[in-house]
Amino acid sequence: MPELPEVETVRAGLAPFVTGATIVAVDVRRDSVARHTPGGSAELQARLRGATIAGAVRRGKFLWLPLTFADDAPPAESLSAHLGMSGQFRVHTAADAPAPHPHCRARLHLSRAGDDLVLDFLDQRTFGYLHVEELRPTDDGFAGGQGSADALIPASVTHIGRDALDPDLDVPAALRAWRRGTRGIKQVLLDQTLVSGIGNIYADEALWRARVHPERPAQATSVATASALLEATQAVMRDALAQGGTSFDALYVNVNGQSGYFGRGLEAYGRGGEPCGRCGNALSRATIGGRASHWCGRCQRRYSPRRAAVR
Template sequence: MRHPRTRQPRVPELPEVESVRRGLAPRVVGNTVLDVAILRDYSIRHQVGGAQEFRDRLVGSTLCEVARRGKFLWMTARKDGSAPVALVAHLGMSGQFRFFENEARPLHPHARVTMLLGSGASRTELDFIDQRTFGYLVVDDVIGTSDHLAAGAGTGAALIPRRVSHIARDILDPHFDIDAVAGSLRTRSSAIKSLLLGQQTVSGIGNIYADEALWRARVHPAQSARQISSEKMRLVLESAAAVMAAALEVGGTSFDALYVNVNGESGYFSRSLQAYGRTGEPCPRCGTPIRRIVVGGRSSHICPRCQRRR
């Protein structure tokens, strides 16, 4: 069984966040937020009105969907007679949502926000746990999407949280326009990996899946996007979609307990990585040792034979 040697802290990427969204949706939709306890104010640091505003906007509302764009997810909440709001979550490096059903239990040492949800007679506690505290929650207004299409995975509404509205559509979004994005990327002179990580043209791709996509497409991560052909650029995006879809099937990529889904389970895509974290190991395609280089300040893993810079 192969395991990558890289053990550096990492931000959950699209497959991990989508795994969390899929775990949340069936268990929160239709529930009312009965109470909220903020255990660490820093975890709601973007809430202008602080803990009081966070609670006032959320308590008494009903959660009606769980949506995602890129690495951001949100739960749309409605109160009778009021406009909907969004409970936006960014997981940072170690953010987790965990459920505790009708049971007495010790509070997790890294719990930052806990919510009591109810539907009928049932009660569920949902905790936001974040050991490294780079993640956050914020209750935000929603606005119309710029293209008037559904905002992302898990929603049919053309409404998006204001703070997420600048994030590009991700590569698994049904409204993602691969040809338009490939054309846009090819107008830039920056390194292709830096553009994939930028979230402004395509979202959800982080360090792991960028390395894997570029290895699949045989493109050097430092190659100027302007020098990549239309066909090859499309292949890069198709490769990113393929690798993230495969990761999603096994719950994403976990190297430690900092990323788990809502049931506390790790993802297993680390066993299928071909380039990321495999410095010194033979390329699965040609046998040349994988090298670690730095592109745009980020570690990158390449096959120097398959991914020659042109």
């Protein structure tokens, strides 16, 4: 499922095709893809038509394309996209574009330097969406590193924290936020308002790597442990990114739902009952906070207040 590394792969794959392209027409094939836009698909179509895409920017799992219009003003609006669980983008030349796939929720017709392109948004499970909205200055100095889009983020993304690979992540503040409250540490890792980009799969992987039990209360997590968790998160995401970036061809923007990184490299997620790659103990699987969770009961000790008190 698309988490930070997968969304970054999509962003990086999309950017060279769409930057500088003008949106000629938008064919919405399922109205719910525009459910976050107040006026629905009609407003999405009307506000996108004629816009030129200035780049592709990402924070955590949120992706957006800043838009400029004929007046040459800096981008003030964006086409925002969230892949949900199963979203994909595919790019075709207009001449080679196939009939829309049954899971195609929207087809955008683009034009750049005389070339006509088709950008399909596919989404089997329909948790993803496209949205057109204004860009807002953010008070935390976020710089997406995308030139003209610096320091502006879509209105719907303002509540999302900097992501785990953002060089400007305020690490001490992030660790403090992770160590607050009564929730289990895994639920805290999944809280996109604190540190974004971590989903169910990488949460399990990071916890396994850092040897932390998913149900350890956040407030019983030491600075050292929280710090190790953040570093494990960054390491596993960098590893995934290195593999996710390997497999795309010109017309397919890889969302990497199953292929690529998945099925290799994973030590915990989806491996309930299989031996731990570190100690050989059978990995546990249970639902925690409504999410399938996987961990090693030997390497990742459950928190015990009594043991903590003795020490």
